[in-house]
Amino acid sequence: MKILITGGAGYIGSHTIIEMLETTNWEVIAVDNYSNSTEDTYERIEKITGKAIKYYNIDLKDKDATHKLFLEHNDIQGIIHFAAFKSVSESVANPLMYYDNNINSLLNILACQKAFKVPYLIFSSSCSVYGNINELPVTEETPFNKTESPYAYTKQIGEQLVADFIKVNPALKAISLRYFNPVGAHKSGLNGELPLSTPSNLVPYITQSAIGKLSQLTIFGNDYNTKDGTCVRDYIHVSDIASAHVLALQQLIKTPHFPSQSIINLGTGVGVTVLEVIEAFEKVTDKKLNYTIGERRAGDVAAIYANNDKAKKLLNWKPIYTIEDMMRSAWKWEQCLNKK
Ligand code: UDP
Numbered sequence: 155m156k157i158l159i160t161g162g163a164g165y166i167g168s169h170t171i172i173e174m175l176e177t178t179n180w181e182v183i184a185v186d187n188y189s190n191s192t193e194d195t196y197e198r199i200e201k202i203t204g205k206a207i208k209y210y211n212i213d214l215k216d217k218d219a220t221h222k223l224f225l226e227h228n229d230i231q232g233i234i235h236f237a238a239f240k241s242v243s244e245s246v247a248n249p250l251m252y253y254d255n256n257i258n259s260l261l262n263i264l265a266c267q268k269a270f271k272v273p274y275l276i277f278s279s280s281c282s283v284y285g286n287i288n289e290l291p292v293t294e295e296t297p298f299n300k301t302e303s304p305y306a307y308t309k310q311i312g313e314q315l316v317a318d319f320i321k322v323n324p325a326l327k328a329i330s331l332r333y334f335n336p337v338g339a340h341k342s343g344l345n346g347e348l349p350l351s352t353p354s355n356l357v358p359y360i361t362q363s364a365i366g367k368l369s370q371l372t373i374f375g376n377d378y379n380t381k382d383g384t385c386v387r388d389y390i391h392v393s394d395i396a397s398a399h400v401l402a403l404q405q406l407i408k409t410p411h412f413p414s415q416s417i418i419n420l421g422t423g424v425g426v427t428v429l430e431v432i433e434a435f436e437k438v439t440d441k442k443l444n445y446t447i448g449e450r451r452a453g454d455v456a457a458i459y460a461n462n463d464k465a466k467k468l469l470n471w472k473p474i475y476t477i478e479d480m481m482r483s484a485w486k487w488e489q490c491l492n493k494k
Contacts (some may be wrong), residue, residue, distance in 0.1 A: 155180040156229050160206075160214060160263065161236030163191035165347045166278070166336055166395055168199055170234060172345065172394040178404075182211040184228055186237065189255075190350055197489065198345045206222050214259035224266045231275040232403050235263050238308070240355045242282065242453040257315075264319050267326060273275075274406045275328040276399055277316050279390070281421065281458055282306035283332060290425065291388075291461040294332070294417050298484040303453035312402035320415040327414045329402050333386035334421030336395045338480035341489035346487030347392075356431060357389075357480070361488035364441050371443055373428050375450035378457070384428035386457035388421035390477030391483070395420055398458035401469040401478065412468075421460025422473045435481040 157174065161167040162184025168191075171182050183206055200206050212219045214237055238256045239245065245252040260277070281308055284292050285299030288476065301307040313330045320328045328331075337357040339346025352368070353359045363371045376383035384440070389461055398420050406412055426434075432443055465471050475483075 155231050157182055157232045157234065158227070158230045159184045159234050159236065160186070160259070161238065161258055162186050162209060162237055163188060163195040166392060167236040168195045168345055169340060169396040170236070170399045171199055171207065171393045172340060173400050175196060175199070175205045175207070175391065177400055182207045185212045185214065187211060187213040187222065190239070191348065192350075194346070195345070196492055202340060202342055202344050214257060217262050217265070220262045220266055221269070224270045226327055228270055230270065230272050232276070232387055232406070233263060233267060233272055233452060234276040234403070236278045240276065240305065242303045242305050243354050243451060245303050245308070246453045249304035252304045252308050257311060258316055260312050264315065268319075268323055269324065273326060274403060275326065276314070276402050277312060277328060278332045279313050279330040279332045279417070280306065281332050281334045281419070281460065282310045282455070283310045283313065283375045283455065284458060290457060291423060291459050293461040294419055294421070294464055310493060317415055324414065327406050328414065329406065329415070330417045330433065331402065332417065332419045333354050333395055333396065334419070334458070336392045337389050337484060338391040338475065339483040340393060341483055341487030342492045346484060350489070356428060357484050360432065360435050360443060361484050364435070364439065364443060364485070365488050365492055371445040372448035373443065373445055373455070374448055374454060376447045376474070377450075380427055380457050382427050382429045385454055386425040386427050386459065388424060388459035388472055389426055389431065389477055389480055390420060390422050391480050394473040394475055398465060398469055398471045402470050405469055417467065418465045418468060419460040419462055420465055421462050423460055423462045425438065425457060425459035426477055431477065431481070434477045435485070438478050438482045439485050
């Protein structure tokens with residue numbers, strides 16, 4: 155089985171490759187254009203798994219280059235399409251860049267899935283598609299509200315594109331996985347999130363301020379209608395997200411009656427506030443974070459967490475890592491980066 159991983163040098167892509175190499179005998183082909191990653195991710199993957207994979211520098215917006223890759227590997231059986239921009243705040247500031255990248259790369263992947271008859275696709279979606287929801291936890295049936303950012307809207311559009319496409323291509327199947335907040339790092343501490351500029355996500359911001367790369371952490375608002383006033387998210391270990399991808403592909407392969415398209419939440423089902431994340435980090439590292447309360451951030455929803463029953467049932471999956479595990483591994487990775 156040959157599997158194409160787009161965005162393979164990125165955060166979730168690389169952890170999924172590790173999981174795949176460790177638990178299956180599939181051949182992995184990775185693609186990335188290093189817009190938010192670096193090529194040495196593949197060295198880290200090799201160090202952890204002892205396996206080298208084939209990888210390509212391709213911008214998936216480039217239709218011809220994408221088509222050429224599929225010509226070279228015309229026996230790809232499954233695609234996991236991670237490659238996309240993912241910063242809420244950046245998308246608010248630069249919407250055209252987000253629409254261009256996230257939509258056009260998906261269109262090219264779908265065209266190649268059809269042209270080369272690739273039976274299975276996993277699409278990276280996001281809980282941001284739900285918008286601001288009052289009734290929590292969200293299930294896959296919870297109707298969308300208006301999105302809070304162009305990033306989130308590219309994921310709503312992406313899911314719809316996949317759905318419309320699969321509907322008229324009955325030989326193909328797809329699963330859209332809605333990630334909640336993936337954090338943490340591989341348990342070895344040898345691979346994790348690697349923001350190329352100042353991070354916009356909470357956990358890398360925490361680890362970088364703890365190690366002294368950043369002077370202070372700002373909590374974006376403490377006047378939300380939540381238990382301590384800070385936003386609530388469903389943080390989930392990146393290795394739990396990775397294992398769900400491998401299981402999703404396995405289910406598609408081995409279950410003939412698996413629905414031709416499905417949408418599945420990937421979260422722990424537990425809502426955690428920003429202050430609780432900070433507390434968990436301080437507890438497992440015995441370090442005090444220097445933080446201040448700032449203004450709310452544009453594009454943020456107040457609270458969201460998942461009902462993950464569908465993932466448990468359809469994928470036979472269960473998240474195994476706690477918020478403490480997430481913080482411990484993220485810190486191990488930050489320290490590993492600092493040794494270089
Ligand atoms: N956050 C924060 N300070 C930061 C970065 C993030 O207070 O420096 C908050 C943010 O407002 C949100 C939560 O942490 O409530 C998670 O943000 P992140 O960007 O990690 O993920 P998102 O939920 O936006 O995808």
